[in-house]
Ligand code: NAP
C-alpha cells in the first residue's frame with residue numbers, strides 16, 4: 001500500500017504448490033504505534049506449513065503464492081511502537097498462528113480470537129497493512145501488533161519453545177476444554193509434533209495416557225515422553241483390548257485414517273477431539289456415536305490468553321517440544337520426512353542460518 005514505510009527482509013518461500021521452498025526477500029512494515037518488531041531466532045515446522053505450501057487445503061483455504069510459512073515463532077524484540085507497554089527491545093517474545101483479529105466480535109470479547117471471523121493468520125491471510133498476504137516465520141523478522149505477541153518464560157530453551165506456539169496450544173486447549181485430569185484414561189493418536197505435545201500435557205495433567213502410533217519404532221520414545229501404554233494401531237488385537245475404555249481421545253493425525261476405530265474405543269459419553277487436519281473428509285459412523293452417546297468434535301489452536309496460560313504452564317512444569325534443530329537450507333528435506341512420519345518430534349529452524357543466504 002502506498003505511503004507505508006517498510007523494509008525488505010530475507011525469507012524462504014514457495015512460488016507454487018509444486019515448488020521447493022527457496023531463498024527470497026519479502027516486505028515487512030516499520031513498526032506502527034502498537035507494533036512489536038521481532039528478530040526471529042527459531043521457527044518450528046508444523047505439518048500445516050506443508051499442507052498450505054502445497055495447497056492441500058485448496059477448497060477451504062486456498063494458498064496465495066508466494067507463501068512464506070511458519071507460525072511457531074520465538075525471537076527477540078528489536079523495536080517497539082510508541083504505544084507499546086508490555087515489551088521493550090531485548091525482551092524475548094513469541095508469535096503463534098494469529099497476528100490480528102477484529103477485537104470487537106463476541107468471539108474476541110470471550111478470548112477466542114482463534115474463532116474470530118476476521119482473524120488474520122500469520123501467513124496466507126490478507127495483510128491490511130501492506131496489501132497482499134501475510135508472511136510467516138521462515139524469515140529474519142516479523143512485525144506484529146502487541147495484542148498478539150506472547151511472553152516467553154525465561155527458563156525454557158528457545159528451540160523447543162517455538163513449537164509451543166502451535167503444537168503446544170493446539171493440544172493444551174482441548175485437553176483443558178474437556179477437563180482432562182487424574183483418574184481419566186486419555187488416548188493420543190499420532191506421535192508427531194502435535195501428538196508428542198499432547199502426551200506431555202496429558203501426563204502433566206495427571207491422566208493415564210495411551211499413545212496410538214503407526215510407527216512401532218516410536219514405542220520407547222512414547223513411554224519416555226510420558227505415555228503409560230503404547231498401542232501400534234495397525235494391530236487389531238492390541239486395539240481391541242482398549243474397546244470402550246477411554247474418557248477422551250485426541251486425534252492429531254495429518255493423513256487419511258479410520259476415525260471409527262478410535263470412536264469405538266470411547267466409553268459412554270466419551271469424546272474424541274480431532275485437531276489433525278487431513279485434507280480429505282473422514283467417514284464417521286453415526287451408529288458408533290449413537291450407541292454410547294459419544295461425541296466427536298474439533299479444536300482450532302487457542303485464544304491469546306490461553307496461549308499465554310499454556311506458555312506459563314510450560315514454564316512451571318519445564319515442558320518444551322523435543323526438537324531436531326535444522327538450518328533453513330534443510331527445510332525441503334524436513335517436509336519430505338514429515339510425510340514419512342519421520343520426525344522426532346518437531347523440526348525447529350535455527351533462523352541464524354538464513355543470514356548466510
Ligand atoms: P506431524 O508432525 O507430521 O505428525 C503427524 C503424525 O500423524 C505422524 O507422525 C504419524 O504418527 C501420524 N500419521 C501421519 N499420517 C498418518 C496416516 N495416514 N494414518 C495414521 N497416522 C498417520 O504433523 P503435526 O504438525 O503434528 O500436525 C498434525 C495435523 O494437525 C496436521 O494435519 C496439521 O495440519 C494439523 N494441525 C491442526 C491444528 C489445529 O489448530 N487444529 C494446528 C496445527 C496443526 P505415528 O508415526 O505415530 O503414526
Ligand code: ZN
Nearest residue numbers: 046048166167
Ligand atoms: Zn501449526
